[in-house]
Amino acid sequence: MGVSGAADPDSFFTGMVVMTAPIDPGGLSPEQARALFRGGLRVPTAGWCAGWTQANLIAVPRDHAYDLLLFAQRNPKPCPVLDVTEPGETSASLFSGDLRTDLPGYVVYERGEPVAEVPDVTRHWCDDLVAFLIGCSFTFEDALREAGVPVRHIEQDRNVPMYRTNRRCRPAGSFRGPLVVSMRPVPAGLVADAVRVTSRYPSVHGAPVHVGDPVALGIDDLDRPDFGEPVDVRAGEVPVFWACGVTPQAAVMASRPSLAIGHLPGHMAVTDARDARYVVP
Incomplete structure (x- = not known):
């Protein structure tokens, strides 16, 4: 199931290379997983890359970034910020891959409306986009x-x-x-x-x-x-x-910024951070 209200997701993925998920996705490294996603594999990532932290993605224009950061600060339970990029950057300190291509699915919003579910957002990415990586319960x-x-x-x-x-x-x-x-x-x-x-x-x-x-x-x-x-x-x-870290996407739909890009829910960014980094005694 795609984002509620989006058009038929299959219409956005025509022409993709059909790939088969590996037998043991939990044993993959982040680099191996990201290579598969970059190659066209579209699959939810629960159980992938055991021990490596997964994250939600939401990217908004610079003019909206402070408001989104403040929204996250005021709502830390659903929006725990793990990393934030500079405007236009396509990688992050926790994610050495390409944020435009290395997730298994994305949703593009225009004025709060989901207009596309795509495997690659390179053509939608703007120089002023600020990307947030939000903690994930996976x-x-x-x-x-x-x-x-x-x-x-x-x-x-x-x-x-x-x-x-x-x-x-x-x-x-x-x-x-x-x-x-x-x-x-x-x-x-x-x-x-x-x-x-x-x-x-x-x-x-x-x-x-x-x-x-x-x-x-x-x-x-x-x-x-x-x-x-x-x-x-x-x-x-x-x-x-x-x-849930899809909360920022619900906020995008309610608040209607000019543009936003998020991960396809359940199809996460596999980061270079270890799960153990986020455990408290």
Whole structure:
């Protein structure tokens, strides 16, 4: 599933080279993964490059960058900033690849409307774009699995389900919008473990923002995520919701800057930083 409201994503990917995902994507280095994405592989990145931090991408013109930085500072749970580029730069201190080509999918926005889902944004990139790398909850998924907590979207080979909520982020300058969350079903007896494990990763969303009834977040149907794909919630499991780095894209859609470029939700930037960098004792 693409960004809600976007045109049929297949229409944007015609002419791509069809590639097959590797048998063991978790064993790849960031450089190897980025080479595959640059070559045309389009796939969600949960479970890829074990031990290496993944990040959300959002890039806006320089005139909007301060407002976006302030929005992130005021909403650190969904928008933990890991890195920010200078205007026009196409790499970052945490990402030695090319931000225009080395992710498996991008969304281009014009005045808040998603106008294209593409594998390469070179022709859309402007000299005044400032790129933000925002922490991603994929970073703590290996730790969850090591603790015995299932990660259903990896088990089912699906994109993580993400939902707009009825919670409003604190506005900043021209930016406003709803909190977006990702959801993972957790056996009731392991919820405390999931909270404990993820609370040690405050720079990549940290502990959940909600456990239990999705209606409390304004989510009517878990089988109809706004981004990503639905996953099975089995008997005895509780839906657990984490703040999500797609929140800046929801803010772009609500705030309508002239141009913005984001990652295709679930199709992340694989950085050169280690997950261990973001763990607190």
